[in-house]
Amino acid sequence: MAVYTEVSDEELQAFIGEYAIGTVLACKGIAEGIENSNYLLTTAQGNFILTLYERRVRREDLPYFLGLMSHLSAKGVACPVPVEGRDGHALRELCGRPAAIVSFLAGMWPRRPTAQQCHALGAAMARMHLAGADFPMRRANDLSLDGWRTLHRATQGSADRVQPGLAARIDGALAELTEAWPRSLPSGVIHADLFPDNVFFLEDRLSGFIDFYFACNDFLAYDMAVALNAWCFERTGEFNVTASRQMIAGYQSVRRLEPAERTALPALCRGAALRFLLTRLYDWLNTPEGALVRRKDPLEYLARLNFHARVADASGYGFD
Amino acid sequence: MAVYTEVSDEELQAFIGEYAIGTVLACKGIAEGIENSNYLLTTAQGNFILTLYERRVRREDLPYFLGLMSHLSAKGVACPVPVEGRDGHALRELCGRPAAIVSFLAGMWPRRPTAQQCHALGAAMARMHLAGADFPMRRANDLSLDGWRTLHRATQGSADRVQPGLAARIDGALAELTEAWPRSLPSGVIHADLFPDNVFFLEDRLSGFIDFYFACNDFLAYDMAVALNAWCFERTGEFNVTASRQMIAGYQSVRRLEPAERTALPALCRGAALRFLLTRLYDWLNTPEGALVRRKDPLEYLARLNFHARVADASGYGFD
Numbered sequence: 063m064a065v066y067t068e069v070s071d072e073e074l075q076a077f078i079g080e081y082a083i084g085t086v087l088a089c090k091g092i093a094e095g096i097e098n099s100n101y102l103l104t105t106a107q108g109n110f111i112l113t114l115y116e117r118r119v120r121r122e123d124l125p126y127f128l129g130l131m132s133h134l135s136a137k138g139v140a141c142p143v144p145v146e147g148r149d150g151h152a153l154r155e156l157c158g159r160p161a162a163i164v165s166f167l168a169g170m171w172p173r174r175p176t177a178q179q180c181h182a183l184g185a186a187m188a189r190m191h192l193a194g195a196d197f198p199m200r201r202a203n204d205l206s207l208d209g210w211r212t213l214h215r216a217t218q219g220s221a222d223r224v225q226p227g228l229a230a231r232i233d234g235a236l237a238e239l240t241e242a243w244p245r246s247l248p249s250g251v252i253h254a255d256l257f258p259d260n261v262f263f264l265e266d267r268l269s270g271f272i273d274f275y276f277a278c279n280d281f282l283a284y285d286m287a288v289a290l291n292a293w294c295f296e297r298t299g300e301f302n303v304t305a306s307r308q309m310i311a312g313y314q315s316v317r318r319l320e321p322a323e324r325t326a327l328p329a330l331c332r333g334a335a336l337r338f339l340l341t342r343l344y345d346w347l348n349t350p351e352g353a354l355v356r357r358k359d360p361l362e363y364l365a366r367l368n369f370h371a372r373v374a375d376a377s378g379y380g381f382d
Numbered sequence: 383m384a385v386y387t388e389v390s391d392e393e394l395q396a397f398i399g400e401y402a403i404g405t406v407l408a409c410k411g412i413a414e415g416i417e418n419s420n421y422l423l424t425t426a427q428g429n430f431i432l433t434l435y436e437r438r439v440r441r442e443d444l445p446y447f448l449g450l451m452s453h454l455s456a457k458g459v460a461c462p463v464p465v466e467g468r469d470g471h472a473l474r475e476l477c478g479r480p481a482a483i484v485s486f487l488a489g490m491w492p493r494r495p496t497a498q499q500c501h502a503l504g505a506a507m508a509r510m511h512l513a514g515a516d517f518p519m520r521r522a523n524d525l526s527l528d529g530w531r532t533l534h535r536a537t538q539g540s541a542d543r544v545q546p547g548l549a550a551r552i553d554g555a556l557a558e559l560t561e562a563w564p565r566s567l568p569s570g571v572i573h574a575d576l577f578p579d580n581v582f583f584l585e586d587r588l589s590g591f592i593d594f595y596f597a598c599n600d601f602l603a604y605d606m607a608v609a610l611n612a613w614c615f616e617r618t619g620e621f622n623v624t625a626s627r628q629m630i631a632g633y634q635s636v637r638r639l640e641p642a643e644r645t646a647l648p649a650l651c652r653g654a655a656l657r658f659l660l661t662r663l664y665d666w667l668n669t670p671e672g673a674l675v676r677r678k679d680p681l682e683y684l685a686r687l688n689f690h691a692r693v694a695d696a697s698g699y700g701f702d
Binding site: 068069085089091094104109167169170265 | 390395405406409422429493584585
């Protein structure tokens, strides 16, 4: 739930005047996206999404994100498409913030994903990985090992306030992953944040991906590791191996995972769990009381990290 | 900013199945309305608003609110129109809450209302008052004198935590208004919450009213008193008599205020200021820390109450 920046009528009219998308009929702040201010913009031509980029999204990364959405969409991967202004630029400024209008993607994110939806996600993720292969821009994953170390340093003094022993547990996991992290695997453009709220469905058909603001170049199988963490645990905390098996099967129906990717999967899953444990922990410790943001529980990802630490090999995720 | 209830895919599909509004393409929580959960629902037929009624809106009042919107709309007053399901009912249930779908009203609310918009509001308010004259249902204003006394009792023990002397000030204002409150004035259906965020414009044309969930039968001029409080003070606290004069002129271009209404205006304005002072004070004292609601400053309305207390007669509001 976001909407941080309030846009005045005059600013909005002036901004929209730069586009050829018809007169504005409505502009409503929507509860989508944690990091940015999102508005559902209705014009004579239909619905659009207007995003003002707030904290955490670096201005210099925006051409990568917007370029990627245009690239993927041109390759048939359904996602919001940046709309260019009359001057050919999609990235503009509004209320002192970088801002863009993207097309409206129909669909709803699944509140309780089914195994069938996990299969659809796997297949669509693989198609996205293939479609990204010739995207010419590059962006390093700033939330991989180095980024985790930075977050650990920033949180280790306070982590035990959330749970005694947490700082030491993170320290141990980081040391272990420094050893276990793959040196080389098939790489390319990954979404890196494939949570259910970033994947839209119309009934059981996957209608597209949104929120590419963590996208980067990294191991393709790491995208799968994030999604296994985000989609395959029940609300009660149990791992749902049926969901996981379906996601992997869906992925492999489009792109076969290589033996090295399969071997690396448990480590990649531990890394993905640690990544969300650390960012949630950082937010937990740094969100001011009364902020209009629902803090997500970091310990949910400690439990997932602990689960992955007990997985001996990829068969634990339902690989046949 | 609201959205309290999360609707699952299955619940939404089952609910929408009761309507003939086409297949659902999207459903996004919107930051509109403080009291209820609002979703912008996009179907093959266009945009709608889905509202789940949360705290404060009493189920037994909903037929009045929904009936009023249908009535006003049929009389040419632009507002959301409740959409009936296949069984002819507009009021249904979703996630254990009363729920309704209403038509999408184009427009945006003015962040900084102009005097011209105040004139348009006055005229549209008067047209709404005339259109409501033959609405057959009745609902008492539960936020008039009796309601203020209840809120005062609930807050007087803690009010001085917000500002020393506040409880005594409210006590004095209540006693004074008990004497000064008009016994009889032209009455009818009023909106009772005509803040800028409930009045939509397309450029400078008023496109309609939303959020009728405080509507009731009361003195028509009390609606004006609420709007004078809500629209005619600068952010710095000064009263803008030009805006006020325009609002009154707009109103009188449609319906002339009677001498008794003119005489009563300062008392009605004090009452309206006290009403928002009290409800904001109550919310301020009763909103849990960390709730996803921005608390509104009650003292803003203490300042307005103090302003009105110094107004000798209606000429203070720009009456000629």
